[in-house]
C-alpha cells in the first residue's frame with residue numbers, strides 16, 4: 001500500500017458546460033458530479049486526505065452538499081484562484097506538513113470516472129519515480145499547422161493527458177513556486193515539471209478512455225452512458 005493525499009480541483013466556473021452554475025453541482029443520476037468524484041477517493045483506503053479547492057462563491061453550497069452526502073468531515077476546503085494552476089498551487093500550500101517524498105495527486109473535480117486500479121498504479125509509480133500522469137493514446141490523426149505548412153504527427157508518440165497526476169510533495173511544491181514566480185502558466189501540473197525540472201522524467205500510466213473530463217453538455221450524455229454501464233456491471 002502506498003499512501004497518498006489528493007487535491008481535487010473544483011473552483012472553476014464551468015463556462016463551457018453552460019449550466020448556469022458551476023458544473024460540479026450538476027446531478028448525475030443519484031448525486032452531483034463532484035460527489036461522484038470525491039467518492040472515488042473516500043472509497044480508496046490508500047487515500048489519506050482530501051483537499052477540495054473551491055471558489056468563495058460556492059462555499060455555502062459546497063458545505064451543504066458535503067453535509068447532505070456525509071462527506072463534510074472527510075474533506076478539507078481550500079479557496080481557489082482565477083486559473084486552474086493557481087487553484088492547484090493553493091491546494092498544495094494547504095496540505096498539512098508531510099514528508100518531502102509523500103505522494104500528492106492533483107485531480108480535476110470534473111473527472112468522476114477515475115478507477116481505483118489507476119489510482120494505485122499512479123501512487124506506486126509516483127513514490128518510485130516522483131512524477132507521473134494518467135494519459136491515453138490519441139486516437140485521432142493529429143495535424144500540425146503552421147503559417148505555410150500542414151504536417152501529420154506520428155500518433156504512436158501522442159498521448160492525451162488526464163488527471164490524476166501524482167508527484168512527490170517537495171517536487172510539485174517547488175515547480176509550482178517557480179511557475180508562480182515566473183508567471184508561467186501550463187495546462188496541467190506535469191507540464192510544470194517538464195518546464196522547470198527537465199532533468200526529472202515524467203512517467204505515464206496508461207489510463208482509460210472513460211476517465212473523461214466533463215466539459216461541454218455533450219459530455220453529460222457520455223457520462224450517463226458510463227453510469228448506466230457501471231450500474232449493469
Ligand SMILES: Nc1ccn([C@@H]2O[C@H](COP(=O)(O)OP(=O)(O)OP(=O)(O)O)[C@@H](O)[C@H]2O)c(=O)n1
Pocket residue numbers: 009010011012013014015016017023053080081082083084085087088108109110111213214215
Ligand atoms: N480557476 C480554476 C479553474 C478550474 N478549476 C478546476 O479544474 C478542473 C478542470 O477545469 P475545466 O474543466 O476547464 O473546468 P472549468 O474551468 O470549470 O470549465 P470552463 O473552462 O468551461 O469554465 C475543473 O474541475 C475545475 O473546477 C479550478 O479548480 N480553478
Ligand SMILES: C[C@](O)(CO)[C@H](O)COP(=O)(O)O
Pocket residue numbers: 084108160161162163187188189213215
Ligand atoms: C489537466 C487537464 O485535465 C488534462 O487533460 C486539462 O488540461 C485541464 O482542463 P482544460 O480544459 O485544459 O482547462
